[in-house]
Amino acid sequence: MSYKYLVLGLLAERPMSGYDIKKHVKTVMASITTASYGTLYPTLHKLLADGDLEMQEVPQQGRPSKKVYFLTDQGRADLQKWLHQPAAADQVKREFLLKLYLAKHLDAAELRAMLAGRRTEAEMLLRTYEADKRSARTPEQAWLADYSWSLCQAEIEWLQRFEVSYANV
Amino acid sequence: MSYKYLVLGLLAERPMSGYDIKKHVKTVMASITTASYGTLYPTLHKLLADGDLEMQEVPQQGRPSKKVYFLTDQGRADLQKWLHQPAAADQVKREFLLKLYLAKHLDAAELRAMLAGRRTEAEMLLRTYEADKRSARTPEQAWLADYSWSLCQAEIEWLQRFEVSYANV
DNA sequence: ATGGGCATGTAAATCGTTACATGATTCT
DNA sequence: AGAATCATGTAACGATTTACATGCCCAT
Numbered sequence: 001m002s003y004k005y006l007v008l009g010l011l012a013e014r015p016m017s018g019y020d021i022k023k024h025v026k027t028v029m030a031s032i033t034t035a036s037y038g039t040l041y042p043t044l045h046k047l048l049a050d051g052d053l054e055m056q057e058v059p060q061q062g063r064p065s066k067k068v069y070f071l072t073d074q075g076r077a078d079l080q081k082w083l084h085q086p087a088a089a090d091q092v093k094r095e096f097l098l099k100l101y102l103a104k105h106l107d108a109a110e111l112r113a114m115l116a117g118r119r120t121e122a123e124m125l126l127r128t129y130e131a132d133k134r135s136a137r138t139p140e141q142a143w144l145a146d147y148s149w150s151l152c153q154a155e156i157e158w159l160q161r162f163e164v165s166y167a168n169v
Numbered sequence: 170m171s172y173k174y175l176v177l178g179l180l181a182e183r184p185m186s187g188y189d190i191k192k193h194v195k196t197v198m199a200s201i202t203t204a205s206y207g208t209l210y211p212t213l214h215k216l217l218a219d220g221d222l223e224m225q226e227v228p229q230q231g232r233p234s235k236k237v238y239f240l241t242d243q244g245r246a247d248l249q250k251w252l253h254q255p256a257a258a259d260q261v262k263r264e265f266l267l268k269l270y271l272a273k274h275l276d277a278a279e280l281r282a283m284l285a286g287r288r289t290e291a292e293m294l295l296r297t298y299e300a301d302k303r304s305a306r307t308p309e310q311a312w313l314a315d316y317s318w319s320l321c322q323a324e325i326e327w328l329q330r331f332e333v334s335y336a337n338v
Numbered sequence: 339a340t341g342g343g344c345a346t347g348t349a350a351a352t353c354g355t356t357a358c359a360t361g362a363t364t365c366t
Numbered sequence: 367a368g369a370a371t372c373a374t375g376t377a378a379c380g381a382t383t384t385a386c387a388t389g390c391c392c393a394t
Contacts, residue, residue: 002353009271019373032266039354041375062363064373083275086286087265096256097201100316101309102178106252117255140270147269147327154323158316171381188345208382210347231391233345 003035003043008052008071008079015070018044028141031132031148044069052078112166119159126152172204172212177221177240177248184239187213197310200301200317213238221247281335288328295321 010021018041025035044067047053052075059065071079096118103111129152132145179190187210194204216222221244228234240248265287272280298321301314 005271006267009267009274012271012274017373018375029270032263032270034355036355037375038356038377045375060372063371064362066373079271079274083268083271083283084279086290087263087268087283094201094256097313097316098175098178099252099256101198101201101313102174102181102248102252103309103312104307105178105181105248110253114252114256121255138273140272143272143331144266144270147266147324150327151320151323154320155316158319162312186345187347203383205383206347207349207384214347229344232343233390235345 003033003039004047004052005079005082006033006035007040007043007047008075008082011053011069011071012076012079015068017066017068019066028137031129031144047075051075108166112163115159115163115166119156119163122152122156122159126156172202172208173216173221174248174251175202175204176209176212176216177244177251180222180238180240181245181248184237186235186237188235197306200298200313216244220244277335281332284328284332284335288325288332291321291325291328295325 006025007021010016010024016024018037021044022035022037022040025033025040044053044055048055048069051072053069054072055067055069057065058068099114103114106114126149129145129149133142133149136142136145175194176190179185179193185193187206190209190213191204191206194202194209213222213224217224217238220241222238223241224236224238226234227237268283272283275283295318298314298318302311302318305311305314
């Protein structure tokens, strides 16, 4: 997804270390990305080299010292520019879609099982989004959870319609 | 997405060359994947080496000869096994979601512009799905188009609700 | 003759995940 | 004592895209 703007966007809010960013991503942004250390640290190094970030090492008592990164003017400008561009139209690369497309190789019972399985998964996801909505601490977090919830709900409804209509065939 | 099963699934229907697969993918599966030659040919070579496929070169008059691939029993078994597994729960990695999350760095007018832009894009996509629904030649193609249409429609509705509620803030 | 379709492929670059490597401290 | 948390990073691997490279035929 280009993690550049993820990093830039989070650091625009407050200076952070790589570890801080990973924690933030894991706790409040899990529905957007799963960015790992293997991506995050190299991204920070690259942005530092490119002049989008600066870094200050902060010693701590009883802990390893932190490398705290913060935006330069250039980094801030890059972020603003990106934010003002329209979001790239992204493909919905779902494995499920491929299986649906290849459903001719399944018999009716198998197809129904697949759809039911998918719906069960989606219903579980929906519940995590509901939890996200309740625990949201900023408007942005709430929007995100609500958006994801809405699309997930739409998928469940589609699956239900499909299951009903397919049962009659 | 692992193109293995895309290739296996298409070849299960009828033997094809890499070129044929690419054409099929481009014309009727555009909403699922954009698989390029750089992925397709190496995937075919690998599946051939792994014993999932066999190949026969077919000379043609006035055209380069084709390498037509078809499934072995092993390939057919692999495909069946995969089809019977539940689809992996996939993340909705949308660039738009990241921008929404980072919206605190935009002022109200800019946010409205972003949402409107996104809605316009989604409405265009919706029209392509409607065209896909009309031109579908198999039930599977129709399901796919209908599924994509439903999710796209849900996104548009969410954006409209958001635009309305946000206009009052 | 130029562009498009048919047909094969490779190379370089980018992107990302997973697993590994290290080491101190704090909680149970 | 062992597990979790804090904190940094690298290496190997795998996946994918884009661009390149080749060449024949057909229609305008």
